[in-house]
Amino acid sequence: xxxxxxxxxxxxxxxxxxxxxxxxxxxxxxxxxxxxxxxxxxxxxxxxxxxxxxxxxxxxxxxxxxxxxxxxxxxxxxxxxxxxxxxxxxxxxxxxxxxxxxxxxxxxxxxxx
Amino acid sequence: xxxxxxxxxxxxxxxxxxxxxxxxxxxxxxxxxxxxxxxxxxxxxxxxxxxxxxxxxxxxxxxxxxxxxxxxxxxxxxxxxxxxxxxxxxxxxxxxxxxxxxxxxxxxxxxx
Numbered sequence: 001x002x003x004x005x006x007x008x009x010x011x012x013x014x015x016x017x018x019x020x021x022x023x024x025x026x027x028x029x030x031x032x033x034x035x036x037x038x039x040x041x042x043x044x045x046x047x048x049x050x051x052x053x054x055x056x057x058x059x060x061x062x063x064x065x066x067x068x069x070x071x072x073x074x075x076x077x078x079x080x081x082x083x084x085x086x087x088x089x090x091x092x093x094x095x096x097x098x099x100x101x102x103x104x105x106x107x108x109x110x111x112x113x
Numbered sequence: 114x115x116x117x118x119x120x121x122x123x124x125x126x127x128x129x130x131x132x133x134x135x136x137x138x139x140x141x142x143x144x145x146x147x148x149x150x151x152x153x154x155x156x157x158x159x160x161x162x163x164x165x166x167x168x169x170x171x172x173x174x175x176x177x178x179x180x181x182x183x184x185x186x187x188x189x190x191x192x193x194x195x196x197x198x199x200x201x202x203x204x205x206x207x208x209x210x211x212x213x214x215x216x217x218x219x220x221x222x223x224x225x
Binding site: 004031033035040041042043044045048050056058059090092100101102103104105106107 | 117145147154155156157158159162202206211212213214215216217218
């Protein structure tokens with residue numbers, strides 16, 4: 001199993017541009033999550049999904065959108081990128097039937113200038 | 114406000130020594146507490162998960178303790194190795210398990 005994979009690893013955006021961060025998991029997990037990690041801060045939940053077709057806002061959803069059309073994929077969309085969205089983004093998944101342990105991807109480092 | 118505070122922010126120890134990292138939280142209602150290890154440039158990896166009824170959980174040289182009454186947890190690392198150099202993150206889940214609050218982490222450096 002590859003686990004949780006994220007693309008791209010790095011990206012530089014200009015203010016106002018848009019992009020999609022990709023996340024795929026091959027563990028057949030129902031739950032998937034998007035977090036952002038700012039320097040010196042704890043991870044913050046952006047959006048999560050408990051299954052295909054179902055998404056919910058987390059702590060910091062403004063400026064982002066998600067979709068969950070399949071169990072495997074959970075892309076994060078940034079519209080009108082702003083410097084405040086410069087961060088490292090982590091995708092994670094968990095199996096609702098376990099003890100909710102989350103497995104994280106390697107992260108995407110995004111810079112908005 | 115649901116918060117997770119970790120101390121110290123950073124720590125340097127010599128290889129082979131033991132160390133203890135602290136986590137205080139105000140999260141309520143509490144479901145479980147986790148410790149993660151995050152290597153530089155990588156995603157967090159789970160070390161331990163404890164429910165409110167568990168006092169201690171071990172994973173090799175890592176031992177986590179939990180006092181749900183005082184809302185404190187600690188992670189003890191025994192006989193440290195160079196590969197233990199990483200950030201250690203305390204995470205507390207609210208009752209629905211989908212709302213998790215992350216501490217800022219303790220940056221541990223193990224020197225030879």
